[in-house]
């Protein structure tokens with residue numbers, strides 16, 4: 001099961017303590033996963049789709065509790081879609097469905113006509129408990145979160161730009177969350193890319209078990225990154241060392257070929273040249289340790305530099 005599915009399972013198994021939050025979560029889910037089936041006489045049917053059996057069962061219970069009528073789950077196979085097995089949650093045409101959506105601010109009745117509302121009603125975002133529940137519903141409906149061992153990414157997909165803006169405002173109403181919106185194949189995606197914010201979002205949605213798993217995976221990921229940086233750094237040092245060593249060997253050869261040879265050098269330099277010549281691959285600190293008396297790395301480096309600059 002993907003990390004995303006696991007997180008959804010944890011959220012779906014959570015308990016909502018208050019009716020206000022149940023309504024907010026139902027509204028969030030319906031907004032991104034549902035559609036209306038007007039049936040005349042003010043009655044409407046509801047259809048909601050999900051790929052997850054856990055999510056389907058959860059919302060069946062939630063909606064039935066709020067509406068007081070039975071709903072039905074049917075299975076559809078969608079060729080060429082991911083996932084191919086799709087679950088539909090249906091409420092047959094009734095007044096109760098319309099009343100629930102009106103209460104949740106998803107539709108309004110204007111002069112007897114039902115109109116879909118683009119905005120999230122202020123009453124639903126006034127308290128933190130409801131804002132959290134609304135986000136849970138949106139995430140369960142069309143959200144996903146990447147496995148932190150691979151990358152840091154959280155997103156909720158929406159059908160239009162205006163509603164994406166509403167979702168973004170909702171997410172950004174929590175401390176230190178800064179969501180972005182991008183367009184992807186005709187949909188508007190509200191996303192987070194920073195590890196810390198994705199982690200915070202799991203906490204906001206009460207996915208606390210996966211918040212810990214996230215922390216853990218992230219720590220391992222970052223440790224791996226640091227180890228790679230260290231070994232790259234080691235390689236770079238070795239390369240620099242090899243280049244410097246080769247320069248010193250060339251300088252020594254040039255001095256040997258000149259009149260007087262190495263004997264023309266002051267004693268300290270002569271010793272350093274002999275040590276380098278005998279140990280072409282030794283580090284500067286190792287060369288320093290070979291001298292008699294031994295000298296520090298920086299003193300050895302100074303002598304080797306003077307060799308290279310010797311004319």
Ligand SMILES: [Zn+2]
Pocket residue numbers: 018019020021022024127128129130131133
């Ligand atoms: Zn609430």
